[in-house]
Amino acid sequence: xxxxxxxxxxxRQLDDVFAGEVLxxxxxxxxxxxxxxxxxxxxxLEATAHGKQLFARFAGEQILRVHLGLYxxxxxxxxxxxxxxxxxxxPRRIGEKEAYDDGTPVAYDGPPEPVGHVRMRLVxxxxxxxxxxxxxxxxxxxxxxxxVRGRLGPDPLGADTAAGEEEFLRxxxxxxxVIAAALMNQALIAGVGNIYRAxxxxxxxxxxxxxxxxxxxxxxxxxxxxxxxxxxxxxxxxRIITTRAPDRADPExxxxxxxxxxxxxxxxxxxxxxxxxxxxxxxxARKLYWCPACQPRTGRSA
DNA sequence: CTAGCATGATCAC
DNA sequence: TGATCCTGCTAGC
Numbered sequence: 001x002x003x004x005x006x007x008x009x010x011x012r013q014l015d016d017v018f019a020g021e022v023l024x025x026x027x028x029x030x031x032x033x034x035x036x037x038x039x040x041x042x043x044x045l046e047a048t049a050h051g052k053q054l055f056a057r058f059a060g061e062q063i064l065r066v067h068l069g070l071y072x073x074x075x076x077x078x079x080x081x082x083x084x085x086x087x088x089x090x091p092r093r094i095g096e097k098e099a100y101d102d103g104t105p106v107a108y109d110g111p112p113e114p115v116g117h118v119r120m121r122l123v124x125x126x127x128x129x130x131x132x133x134x135x136x137x138x139x140x141x142x143x144x145x146x147x148v149r150g151r152l153g154p155d156p157l158g159a160d161t162a163a164g165e166e167e168f169l170r171x172x173x174x175x176x177x178v179i180a181a182a183l184m185n186q187a188l189i190a191g192v193g194n195i196y197r198a199x200x201x202x203x204x205x206x207x208x209x210x211x212x213x214x215x216x217x218x219x220x221x222x223x224x225x226x227x228x229x230x231x232x233x234x235x236x237x238x239r240i241i242t243t244r245a246p247d248r249a250d251p252e253x254x255x256x257x258x259x260x261x262x263x264x265x266x267x268x269x270x271x272x273x274x275x276x277x278x279x280x281x282x283x284x285a286r287k288l289y290w291c292p293a294c295q296p297r298t299g300r301s302a
Numbered sequence: 303c304t305a306g307c308a309t310g311a312t313c314a315c
Numbered sequence: 316t317g318a319t320c321c322t323g324c325t326a327g328c
Contacts (some may be wrong), residue, residue, distance in 0.1 A: 003309050052310075070310050071322040097324085117321080133322045135311065186311085193309045240309075264309085285316075286310090 002068050002095050004191020005234030007049045008157050010074055010094045012235075014047035014056060014122075014129065017076070017085045021124040023058075028114035028121055035139040036120060038062055044122075051155050051190025055145055063145040066120075068095050069135025078127020079108035088238065098238050152190040156228040157235060168224045172212040179215060180208035181284050188212075192227060195264045196234075198289045199242035200227050202262045207298045208283070208290050247272045263289035 002010075025039040042058040049055070056064040066072070073095025076086075083090040083101055091098040111128035114121065120131040131137060140148070153171055154164030171188045172179070182188050183197040192200070201208050204223050206215070215223075234240050241260045248259050262272055267280035267289055276293035 006309080067310080069320075070308065071320095072310095073322080095322095133320090135320065184310090195309050197309095287308095 003193035011047045011049035018044045024123040026121045028118040038139045063140045067136035072134035075130045082127030153188045155190045156231045165224045175212045178209045182212045198264045
């Protein structure tokens with residue numbers, strides 16, 4: 001159940017441990033057998049992310065595209081050098097909750113027998129990665145991969161956040177949908193999910209039902225900039241934390257605060273700012289959390 | 303133990 | 316709008 005920050009961490013991890021390596025690629029589960037055969041024995045050149053989409057470029061113009069969906073996750077394992085190659089702290093799993101190695105040296109005898117439904121297994125000389133439960137795992141040509149990217153909006157974790165801001169402004173200004181729905185539309189902004197959506201709207205004090213095109217330009221700019229900052233923190237921490245330090249129950253515990261969120265899954269509980277009970281609504285088949293007092297309905301909202 | 307739900311997105315109707 | 320994909324966590328027996 002990853003939002004964009006998890007996929008960016010995953011891309012970094014794959015790049016750290018596999019880039020430049022010739023990989024054995026298989027599908028123990030059997031649902032990716034043909035795709036695995038296209039990649040098997042090729043060098044992984046680079047792994048990148050755009051929003052929630054993961055792209056791994058292999059030699060021979062083969063692009064692996066993975067989307068984790070609701071519950072996809074990668075698991076990693078390998079020898080000491082493999083684990084040390086990770087720049088994000090050698091997690092054993094990336095996708096939903098991440099578990100970290102404690103640094104204890106372990107003997108490495110090659111990958112374990114696949115347990116359960118492993119859609120794809122990548123194996124190098126020094127380590128392995130197992131992919132489970134993705135909504136998409138396929139091999140694309142370069143033009144096909146570019147077409148996928150072309151359908152996505154700007155990524156707050158992309159290299160050029162200034163250009164992304166202008167693009168976000170353009171796309172939000174052109175949509176008639178409410179801002180809470182717009183933030184979940186990957187064609188308008190890529191990588192935001194249900195948590196960042198709810199939390200960014202709260203931090204901006206925005207009515208979730210305000211229409212995108214009705215929002216003042218400076219408000220939309222600040223929203224983009226705040227999402228960029230929040231998601232960059234998420235990549236750094238491996239976890240979504242959106243509460244400002246003074247708003248957490250224990251300011252002395254900045255890394256694992258009691259309250260990581262202002263509104264997400266806090267329906268009925270008091271707002272951390274004004275004590276008003278947090279609201280819950282159904283919007284486009286997803287749950288929307290907001291504070292009715294800090295994010296008052298505006299006249300023109302839908 | 304089981305049932306229900308979850309940070310997602312597509313497809314059929 | 317609802318079903319579906321199909322994993323893992325958690326609340327409740």
